[in-house]
Each structure stands twice: as structure tokens, then as C-alpha cells.
Amino acid sequence: MSKKDKKLDIGLDLVPTKSQAIAKISEIEPEYKQYLDKLDPEKRRRITNSINRVQTGLHTIAPIMCLGPEKCPFISKCPIPDTCDGKVKYGPASNYPIGKECILEKFFMQQKIIEYYEHLNVDPNNPVENSLVNELALLDLYKNRALMIMSVGDKSGQGRDFMRVDVVGFNENGDVAEQAKLHPAVEMIDKLEKRRAAHLQNLMETRKAKADWMAKMGNNQGESKILTEIAKLREAILTVEEKGPIEIEDQDEELILLGD
Numbered sequence: 375m376s377k378k379d380k381k382l383d384i385g386l387d388l389v390p391t392k393s394q395a396i397a398k399i400s401e402i403e404p405e406y407k408q409y410l411d412k413l414d415p416e417k418r419r420r421i422t423n424s425i426n427r428v429q430t431g432l433h434t435i436a437p438i439m440c441l442g443p444e445k446c447p448f449i450s451k452c453p454i455p456d457t458c459d460g461k462v463k464y465g466p467a468s469n470y471p472i473g474k475e476c477i478l479e480k481f482f483m484q485q486k487i488i489e490y491y492e493h494l495n496v497d498p499n500n501p502v503e504n505s506l507v508n509e510l511a512l513l514d515l516y517k518n519r520a521l522m523i524m525s526v527g528d529k530s531g532q533g534r535d536f537m538r539v540d541v542v543g544f545n546e547n548g549d550v551a552e553q554a555k556l557h558p559a560v561e562m563i564d565k566l567e568k569r570r571a572a573h574l575q576n577l578m579e580t581r582k583a584k585a586d587w588m589a590k591m592g593n594n595q596g597e598s599k600i601l602t603e604i605a606k607l608r609e610a611i612l613t614v615e616e617k618g619p620i621e622i623e624d625q626d627e628e629l630i631l632l633g634d
Contacts, residue, residue, distance in 0.1 A: 436512050438479060440470050440472050440476050443464035443467070443470060451478065451526065452478060454477070482514075487507060490507045502580055506573050506576060513569055517563055517567075533557040538556070539552050539554045540552065
């Protein structure tokens with residue numbers, strides 16, 4: 375067993391290596407495996423496809439579920455109904471993906487993820503950057519949802535003027551006492567924008583840390599080359615010294631002997 379595959383005994387439990395931890399997480403419990411084996415192939419295929427879609431990004435789970443034209447709170451923004459002479463014709467329920475992701479939000483978030491990938495030049499093999507891109511797209515989705523509330527109004531029809539009026543009680547004359555305040559959708563948009571700025575800052579810091587690390591590794595490699603060359607030069611000098619002094623012939627003496 376190599377050093378990389380050995381476990382570290384810290385007195386409490388054995389700490390697995392990265393490969394061992396991944397293998398352990400990837401294991402399927404026997405009881406759950408038996409349950410999956412009992413399912414028909416079509417259901418297992420749907421489960422597998424659903425898991426694969428979740429792994430590719432939040433755009434598969436973040437959008438709201440379609441409830442049909444009668445229950446959808448944003449039906450006025452849905453692109454499926456037809457409009458004729460100022461009247462909206464919802465059509466049959468079969469026209470809607472009931473029980474699945476809202477078609478508007480699904481493709482909206484998917485497009486946002488693509489835009490962030492292209493604009494920010496995201497490395498698809500970097501899980502940290504992928505996570506940040508999904509979070510940014512999710513914030514865009516929530517912001518779009520808040521804007522739709524402000525456009526059509528909430529359940530009580532409020533929010534289109536950025537305000538919400540609540541009944542806080544009754545005055546001494548028995549009249550309703552109301553209090554006007556900023557609509558929660560407006561406050562949510564402000565919070566989402568602050569979170570977006572924080573995520574973008576995290577992305578920049580992540581890339582800066584990576585660039586600093588790469589620069590440091592490059593400098594270390596350069597220093598290593600210099601140290602290697604110095605070590606070779608020292609070795610060569612020591613080798614020459616071990617052979618003893620170098621004898622140099624006296625050419626002038628040889629000429630004098632020839633002249634005699």
C-alpha cells in the first residue's frame with residue numbers, strides 16, 4: 375500500500391483518503407438498491423435522467439412547478455395562452471407542462487447560466503466557479519419573480535406602486551387603521567442585488583487566489599531550476615578537485631631544451 379492510500383489514525387477514527395471518501399459516498403445502500411431493482415426499466419430511466427439533470431445545474435430544480443392556468447399566480451406573464459381582441463384564451467390544460475418546471479422560468483434561468491458562462495469565461499471543470507454561476511442565475515430568477523409580483527401585484531393586488539398597505543387595527547372611531555410601507559418584493563430585490571455583488575466578489579477572489587497560486591508555482595519552478603544548475607556546478611567543481619591539481623606544460627622550457 376502506498377503512502378497516498380494509507381489512512382491517518384488520529385485516535386478517534388480513521389480518516390480516509392479523497393479517493394476512498396468518493397468511493398464511499400458513491401456506494402448505494404443494499405436496501406435502496408433492492409428497491410431500485412424492483413422498479414420497471416422505464417421508471418429507473420426517469421430516475422437516472424432526473425439525477426443527471428440535477429447534476430448539471432439548478433435550472434432543473436429552481437423554477438416553480440406549473441400548476442395550470444387556473445392556479446398559476448403568474449399566468450398573465452405565461453407565453454402559452456393566446457390573446458385575441460384583448461381577451462386571453464387559456465386553452466386546454468394539456469397545453470401546459472403541469473407538474474413540471476415552469477417553461478418561462480426554466481428557459482430564463484438556463485439562458486442566464488449560458489450568458490454567465492460566456493461572459494465570465496467560466497471553467498466547466500471548476501466546481502467552485504460552476505457553483506457561483508448557478509447561484510448568480512438563481513438570483514436572476516428570484517429577481518425576475520419579484521419583478522413579476524410588482525408587475526401584476528401580489529395575492530391582494532398590492533405591490534405595483536412599490537407599496538403595501540396593512541391593516542394594523544382600529545382607531546377610536548371604529549375606523550380601520552392602516553399603515554403603508556415598502557412592499558416586501560422591493561426589499562427582496564435589494565437583498566438579491568447585495569447577494570449578487572457578494573457572489574461576484576467571491577468569484578473574483580477565487581480567480582485572484584488561483585492566479586496568485588499559479589504565479590507562485592511559476593516562481594518556485596524558476597527558483598528550482600536555478601538551484602539545480604548551482605548544484606550541478608558545485609558537483610562539477612568537486613569532481614575536478616578530487617582528481618588533484620591540473621598539470622600545465624611549460625612551452626618555453628620545451629623550446630629551450632630543443633635549442634640546446
